[in-house]
Amino acid sequence: MNAKKVALAYSGGLDTSIIIPWLKENYGCEVVAVCGDIGQGGDELTGLEAKARKTGASEVEISDMREEFVRDYLWKLIRSGGVYEHKYLLGTSIARPLLAKRQVEAALATGCDALAHGCTGKGNDQVRFELTYKALAPELPVIAPWREWNLVSREDCIEYAAKHNVPISQTTTKIYSRDRNIWHISHEGGELEDPANAAPDHLWMLTRSPKDAPDTPEEVTVGFEKGVPVSVNGKTLPPVQLLETLNAIGAKHGVGRIDLVENRFVGMKSRGCYETPGGTILMAAIRELEALTLDRSMLHYKQKLALDYADLVYNGFWFTPLREALDAFFESISQSTTGEITMRLYKGNLDPVSRKSPYSLYSLAIASFTMGADYDQKDARGFINLIGLPIQVRALATKHSGKQ
Numbered sequence: 152m153n154a155k156k157v158a159l160a161y162s163g164g165l166d167t168s169i170i171i172p173w174l175k176e177n178y179g180c181e182v183v184a185v186c187g188d189i190g191q192g193g194d195e196l197t198g199l200e201a202k203a204r205k206t207g208a209s210e211v212e213i214s215d216m217r218e219e220f221v222r223d224y225l226w227k228l229i230r231s232g233g234v235y236e237h238k239y240l241l242g243t244s245i246a247r248p249l250l251a252k253r254q255v256e257a258a259l260a261t262g263c264d265a266l267a268h269g270c271t272g273k274g275n276d277q278v279r280f281e282l283t284y285k286a287l288a289p290e291l292p293v294i295a296p297w298r299e300w301n302l303v304s305r306e307d308c309i310e311y312a313a314k315h316n317v318p319i320s321q322t323t324t325k326i327y328s329r330d331r332n333i334w335h336i337s338h339e340g341g342e343l344e345d346p347a348n349a350a351p352d353h354l355w356m357l358t359r360s361p362k363d364a365p366d367t368p369e370e371v372t373v374g375f376e377k378g379v380p381v382s383v384n385g386k387t388l389p390p391v392q393l394l395e396t397l398n399a400i401g402a403k404h405g406v407g408r409i410d411l412v413e414n415r416f417v418g419m420k421s422r423g424c425y426e427t428p429g430g431t432i433l434m435a436a437i438r439e440l441e442a443l444t445l446d447r448s449m450l451h452y453k454q455k456l457a458l459d460y461a462d463l464v465y466n467g468f469w470f471t472p473l474r475e476a477l478d479a480f481f482e483s484i485s486q487s488t489t490g491e492i493t494m495r496l497y498k499g500n501l502d503p504v505s506r507k508s509p510y511s512l513y514s515l516a517i518a519s520f521t522m523g524a525d526y527d528q529k530d531a532r533g534f535i536n537l538i539g540l541p542i543q544v545r546a547l548a549t550k551h552s553g554k555q
Contacts, residue, residue, distance in 0.1 A: 154265035156181040158258035163199045166269035171207045172315045184208040185257040187216040187250045190333025212257040221390040229433050230378040231481050233461035238409045240427045241464050242335030248469035251283035267294040275416045279467030286470035335427040346422045357426040361405035361499030368497035373436040378485030394429050401428025404496035416466045436492040439503045443511040444487045
């Protein structure tokens with residue numbers, strides 16, 4: 152490949168930091184480092200431009216994408232109810248299409264003739280980035296150094312960084328691969344690679360240990376309008392501030408930790424630990440609200456499609472007609488998902504306290520144990536007889552045939 156100017160998805164971490172000098176050495180190209188602020192925190196962004204230029208980048212593009220990330224990606228995820236393999240709230244997965252989209256936009260704006268990323272050949276992220284590239288800039292070739300160079304471990308990367316005077320924070324005695332944004336932080340590598348090892352206490356960065364959380368429970372009320380979070384404790388908040396508020400509350404009470412052995416899209420199992428305090432509150436709250444506002448068939452069908460949606464997000468198929476069609480469905484059925492849910496947080500636990508909605512389908516007159524005119528219990532006999540008819544016929548046929 153003859154690349155003259157390459158747009159690199161840049162985070163300032165170990166992999167992307169050494170990719171800049173590697174690209175210049177092996178391709179003789181200019182490098183445009185593209186970074187998106189999606190809430191990973193000031194420490195990760197501080198000095199990022201200077202670091203990228205010091206290691207060889209000719210241009211650096213840093214964009215504040217927090218509002219877009221929460222509004223156009225995370226709120227859709229919450230509305231869908233998508234959770235991967237029972238636990239994972241898709242914090243890394245759903246951020247990749249947005250970052251890749253910004254990278255493509257920067258590449259086209261600065262005249263780049265190739266795209267590059269620092270994803271390993273074993274991970275899911277290579278798929279997520281490159282499927283976005285194919286959807287938005289199919290004409291641009293892709294350079295994936297982990298599939299080309301002879302570095303095979305984090306230790307090799309650290310050694311390469313030292314030889315090229317690239318400043319990094321990782322050491323050979325404590326190597327974790329972390330990804331952080333406003334939704335979550337993930338932890339992989341190190342002793343976590345053996346699923347028999349417990350996650351060490353020092354691993355967790357966002358959430359307080361449940362044993363050290365306050366001894367007094369705290370209640371928080373989340374308001375939704377048409378499936379979109381809009382308020383906390385009665386106060387209307389913009390998307391980023393709302394999520395940050397719930398992150399702080401959840402983290403204080405040790406809510407949102409998970410330890411997961413998951414099935415990667417590329418075919419292997421991996422182990423990771425995730426912290427998603429605010430997201431855990433929001434996902435639980437909207438489920439409680441939908442229990443009031445969606446009828447049985449709609450709720451159950453949504454649960455089925457939520458699994459498909461989670462798979463699409465996890466596997467990188469964000470910019471596809473199917474994902475857009477599923478979002479249209481979730482938007483349609485969420486027109487009545489409006490109301491307030493109060494959750495109680497206590498030492499890592501999260502429980503519903505109150506559910507309210509002007510569109511509630513819950514009828515006290517029907518559900519109450521008190522007999523009333525709205526529900527004639529005598530109707531149940533005919534109902535049971537009809538739905539049980541196939542069972543009864545089969546039982547009788549089996550009995551008469553002597554197979555019982």
